[in-house]
Amino acid sequence: MNFIKRVRYYDGLLADIKNLVSTNKVVHISDVPSSVDIDKFYIEMGDQLGMLFRKDVDPATRQLVHDSWTIVKYDVRYLHDTYKHSNKAQPLHTDYCNASIALDVVELICVEAAPFGGATIFMDSILLLELLKKFKPGLMKQLQDKEVIFGKAPHPLFRNTARVISYDDDGPLLYWNYAVVAPDNTPDVLQMCEEFHDFLESYVVRGGLCTPINLAPREGVFMQDKRILHGRNSFLGDRHLLKGGIATKDLEMVQEKVHKIFG
Numbered sequence: 001m002n003f004i005k006r007v008r009y010y011d012g013l014l015a016d017i018k019n020l021v022s023t024n025k026v027v028h029i030s031d032v033p034s035s036v037d038i039d040k041f042y043i044e045m046g047d048q049l050g051m052l053f054r055k056d057v058d059p060a061t062r063q064l065v066h067d068s069w070t071i072v073k074y075d076v077r078y079l080h081d082t083y084k085h086s087n088k089a090q091p092l093h094t095d096y097c098n099a100s101i102a103l104d105v106v107e108l109i110c111v112e113a114a115p116f117g118g119a120t121i122f123m124d125s126i127l128l129l130e131l132l133k134k135f136k137p138g139l140m141k142q143l144q145d146k147e148v149i150f151g152k153a154p155h156p157l158f159r160n161t162a163r164v165i166s167y168d169d170d171g172p173l174l175y176w177n178y179a180v181v182a183p184d185n186t187p188d189v190l191q192m193c194e195e196f197h198d199f200l201e202s203y204v205v206r207g208g209l210c211t212p213i214n215l216a217p218r219e220g221v222f223m224q225d226k227r228i229l230h231g232r233n234s235f236l237g238d239r240h241l242l243k244g245g246i247a248t249k250d251l252e253m254v255q256e257k258v259h260k261i262f263g
């Protein structure tokens with residue numbers, strides 16, 4: 001499976017997106033003409049891949065908003081609440097490691113690009129595992145063996161247990177987000193998470209080993225959430241992205257679970 005592919009918009013892209021996303025871990029869509037309704041286009045693309053899950057939490061009321069992209073936007077009022085509204089660098093992570101339904105693909109759409117910085121950065125799981133194998137074999141073994149609870153508190157949707165590194169027929173899978181490692185993990189799991197976080201930030205990110213994509217307005221990326229890690233460079237000025245998660249497998253089961261949680 002290829003790591004990153006840039007695809008310039010063309011008529012018929014909608015019919016090809018499923019194949020593109022299954023053969024590339026990151027698909028960067030560019031040159032979307034101004035005649036295309038961005039909202040409609042990216043919703044149709046998401047629906048083409050499976051079940052597009054669009055729900056956001058209103059930062060002011062903390063209530064769940066249905067049928068809304070997750071808004072990733074610098075907002076000085078909420079910048080200390082979550083990375084979504086901050087302008088600081090965001091460590092490497094997967095978006096939905098804590099989700100109890102399998103949201104395999106993340107869709108990220110640019111409304112406004114930061115004038116300085118703010119690239120989304122990507123690390124291929126294959127390269128990451130090569131680095132761990134060579135330089136941190138003990139840590140790698142732990143990441144394959146120990147289960148981690150993700151999700152700071154019990155939640156019907158955003159709480160999940162997984163090994164950081166696992167494998168399926170298509171290769172390695174990663175479940176990781178340092179920001180949502182549950183405090184009730186065992187001390188040795190918490191220690192492992194600290195060590196992995198330090199390795200990623202000190203050597204992978206600051207080593208310049210990630211591939212940056214500076215999304216321009218109207219551009220989007222579709223990424224296979226668990227086959228890469230992604231993060232963000234810090235930025236100055238305003239920046240506004242939209243995000244959705246897409247379930248691509250076992251859709252009936254996912255639908256049932258979503259119905260049970262949200263009614």
Ligand SMILES: [Fe+2]
Nearest residue numbers: 093094095230
């Ligand atoms: Fe993310």
